Amino acid sequence: QVQLVESGGGLVQAGGSLRLSCAASIRLFAMAWFRQVPGKQRELVAGISSGGSTNYADSVKGRFTISRDNAKNTVYLQMNSLKPEDTAVYYCAAGLRIGSYGYWGQGTQVTVSS
Numbered sequence: 001q002v003q004l005v006e007s008g009g010g011l012v013q014a015g016g017s018l019r020l021s022c023a024a025s026i027r028l029f030a031m032a033w034f035r036q037v038p039g040k041q042r043e044l045v046a047g048i049s050s051g052g053s054t055n056y057a058d059s060v061k062g063r064f065t066i067s068r069d070n071a072k073n074t075v076y077l078q079m080n081s082l083k084p085e086d087t088a089v090y091y092c093a094a095g096l097r098i099g100s101y102g103y104w105g106q107g108t109q110v111t112v113s114s
Contacts, residue, residue, distance in 0.1 A: 002026055002103045004092045009108030012082055016112070020077040022092030022105055030098045031068060031075040035088035035110075042091065046077060049098055060086075082112045 008020040020033065032047035046056045046066035054066055065078040075092065090110050093101035 002028070002094070004094060004103055004105035006090070006092045006105040006108045009090060009110045011111045011113065014082060014084055014112055014114050016082050017078070017080045018082065018110060019079070020090055020092075020108060020110075022075045024073040024075075024092075024094055024103075027070060027073050028094040028096065028103065030095045030101065032093045032101060033066060033075070033077045034091045034093055035086075036091065036107075037088045045090070047098055048075060053098075055098075079110070082110075084112045084114045086110060087112050 003025040004022055006022045012018050029050050033045040034042050035045050036042040044057055045060055046064055048054045048066045048068050050070060063081045068075040089107040091107045092105035094103045095101040
């Protein structure tokens, strides 16, 4: 059974930074971060392939960076210049191909205060 374990969420002031980590129990081709706020649909924040190809939501381009360490089966999300609208539960996701994520973490809360 594939497990994804997230860490790194918390409370930060606007303009601050946080780094999320997600360790997978096996290596999967595609890994990504999503986020969700109550009453809204879960949205893709950033994704990365095992080869390092990345994609980002327009709202986070230039502020967030996704990376991965294939030796550790771990994906990271470096979040800089955080805004209150970045407040959400962030979920790690993984799958066999980009856009198809069959495995999910439990979520970690990120709260950005103004």
